[in-house]
Amino acid sequence: MKRPSALAVFTGLVLLFLFAPIIVVVLNAFNSNHTLDSWDGFTGRWFSQAFSDSAVRSALWVSVRVALVSTALSLIIAIPASLWARRASRRARALLDGTTYMRIVLPEIVAAAGLFLLFRRINFGLGIATIIAGHVVFTSAYATIIIQARVATLSISLEEAAADLGAVPWRAFRRVTLPMLRPAVIVAGLLVFTFSMDDVVSSAFLSGNTVTLPVLIFGLMRFHVTPEVNAIAAGVTVLTLVTFSLSAALLGLRTGASIVVGARPEEASS
Amino acid sequence: MIGTTPNRDTRDAGTRDAGHPSTPAVSLQGISCAFGATRAVDNLDLELSGGEFFSLIGASGCGKSTTLRMIAGLQQPTEGRIMIAGRDVTDLSPEKREVNTVFQHYALFPHLDVFENVAFGLRERRVAKTELSRRVGEMLDLVGLADRGRSKIRELSGGQQQRVALGRSLILEPAVLLLDEPLGALDLKLRRQMQLVLKQVQSRVGITFLYVTHDQEEAFAMSDRVGVMDKGVLAQVGTPQDIYRRPASPFVADFVGASNRLGATLAGGGPDGYELVLDADGRRLRAPGCPNLVQGSRVGIIVRPEAFRFGGGEGNELTGTLVDASFLGSQTVYTISVEQCGDLTVAEGRPTSPMPAPGEQARIAFASEDAWVVPA
Numbered sequence: 001m002k003r004p005s006a007l008a009v010f011t012g013l014v015l016l017f018l019f020a021p022i023i024v025v026v027l028n029a030f031n032s033n034h035t036l037d038s039w040d041g042f043t044g045r046w047f048s049q050a051f052s053d054s055a056v057r058s059a060l061w062v063s064v065r066v067a068l069v070s071t072a073l074s075l076i077i078a079i080p081a082s083l084w085a086r087r088a089s090r091r092a093r094a095l096l097d098g099t100t101y102m103r104i105v106l107p108e109i110v111a112a113a114g115l116f117l118l119f120r121r122i123n124f125g126l127g128i129a130t131i132i133a134g135h136v137v138f139t140s141a142y143a144t145i146i147i148q149a150r151v152a153t154l155s156i157s158l159e160e161a162a163a164d165l166g167a168v169p170w171r172a173f174r175r176v177t178l179p180m181l182r183p184a185v186i187v188a189g190l191l192v193f194t195f196s197m198d199d200v201v202s203s204a205f206l207s208g209n210t211v212t213l214p215v216l217i218f219g220l221m222r223f224h225v226t227p228e229v230n231a232i233a234a235g236v237t238v239l240t241l242v243t244f245s246l247s248a249a250l251l252g253l254r255t256g257a258s259i260v261v262g263a264r265p266e267e268a269s270s
Numbered sequence: 271m272i273g274t275t276p277n278r279d280t281r282d283a284g285t286r287d288a289g290h291p292s293t294p295a296v297s298l299q300g301i302s303c304a305f306g307a308t309r310a311v312d313n314l315d316l317e318l319s320g321g322e323f324f325s326l327i328g329a330s331g332c333g334k335s336t337t338l339r340m341i342a343g344l345q346q347p348t349e350g351r352i353m354i355a356g357r358d359v360t361d362l363s364p365e366k367r368e369v370n371t372v373f374q375h376y377a378l379f380p381h382l383d384v385f386e387n388v389a390f391g392l393r394e395r396r397v398a399k400t401e402l403s404r405r406v407g408e409m410l411d412l413v414g415l416a417d418r419g420r421s422k423i424r425e426l427s428g429g430q431q432q433r434v435a436l437g438r439s440l441i442l443e444p445a446v447l448l449l450d451e452p453l454g455a456l457d458l459k460l461r462r463q464m465q466l467v468l469k470q471v472q473s474r475v476g477i478t479f480l481y482v483t484h485d486q487e488e489a490f491a492m493s494d495r496v497g498v499m500d501k502g503v504l505a506q507v508g509t510p511q512d513i514y515r516r517p518a519s520p521f522v523a524d525f526v527g528a529s530n531r532l533g534a535t536l537a538g539g540g541p542d543g544y545e546l547v548l549d550a551d552g553r554r555l556r557a558p559g560c561p562n563l564v565q566g567s568r569v570g571i572i573v574r575p576e577a578f579r580f581g582g583g584e585g586n587e588l589t590g591t592l593v594d595a596s597f598l599g600s601q602t603v604y605t606i607s608v609e610q611c612g613d614l615t616v617a618e619g620r621p622t623s624p625m626p627a628p629g630e631q632a633r634i635a636f637a638s639e640d641a642w643v644v645p646a
Contacts, residue, residue: 150568157373163365165391175393
């Protein structure tokens, strides 16, 4: 048998280090031992227990709604910003890039605390709306960066051709620009959706009495890790994986690079 | 000029005046375009008549593409008016102009197939489904892509992509079709082939073509008239024969093909026959030339390489040393160094007498009527 190379062994160890916690979580979600000290056999009880819990269900529903609206808002901000940046002056462009990167580099807790104080000052009630505001601050920045990368590869002459053939600006956007951006928009949407789904920091500051799923899990874990928490985590993991695989298959994405640039492999050659 | 328009769709005939002889398809009235301090196009006037194939030629950066973009509406002129089919369109955005463009790199929509690329403009006009597929089908026939309707753009060769770009624009039956170096990306053989296709399609549809290229041969091969641009102004407008045989300036003479310029002084006469004193040996000769040349001024006598004959004899004879001979297939190009005239280029298609070898003396001659006098 051929001996594996050092690089292969190292890669294997890194992957193990990354995925072992997830594997443990998923396995324990099926562990019938309540204290999780040892493996006592297989059960699906924790799943039914977790998802019949109304607090978990309502938290999940809040998280999904927050993530959907945050994703939509992020794209509505990111797409025009990316298209505008292309035609903007050098200084305006620098300003946009600056504010984009600032929102990513700035520690989330600073932005969250700032928003919290702002909403308190203007007496704006905390709830779903404020959680969404907190998320969109940084998720829209990630979406902008991904979509901008794709816009940079587009030739402006495609839009000129659309206008030349009689398309008013809105129609040219609908029929040419947006379809060309589609892969990047979907990738940005998925990424932003998951960021919003598992965010704890902003949600904890801005939720008031509303509870999102990560905040709920965080609260449950403060006492001890229960099998229900594992079941919830496993469920969310599976949901995320399925969504990602489906959209990757739909887009024909095969490599990590193509996800970043948002290009289909066959398009890159043309 | 093409007067008949057998294939033109009658539906639009009433709404367009471009075919009417008195209304120019395009009229540029003193248009300029400045980028900062540089004037890419400077006070340009030009009229194209309906059904005409007109080429703008010039070196890169001479303003020919900018002129095209201003007509298309993709570039705003800083001065002047643009009329299309008798209508002032200067302030209209591109989608509202009765003009379509074949872009340099085609700018085809990669996410749409051939059929949908060609149908793009018709869908914007909300043309009914059955009529749309009929007209797209006819257009694909015309450009020779009838069986490629469902092909993806990236599956097509360069020449086929070029035809899609052509069909996509032609199907809208514009008052004028703008073509921005459409053959620039093709190899030589395909270029020649596509020149024929373009010329045939143009005479069939009878639409005015405004063609931009840096290749004078291409322009001459296809055009009814040619405009030579230099530094944002039109140096000369005329038929290809006019431009080649009767250039208005040394620049035009050089740009439209290799030419020899002999220095001379104008002693008298008129455009039909100027009296000239050749710098080289003080001999006097008569040759036609540009109008309005001033007596006593320095001029250049343009003699095309193919106007020279070896062996002297009748005409104006010059003697020099053969420096180089390059065999190019259809002709051989000789470089002959003549004292006080510099290096002259002589092209010989089928030499009849034995040719001198490099280093030997060569006698060449040109007929006065083959020469042309331009300002120095």
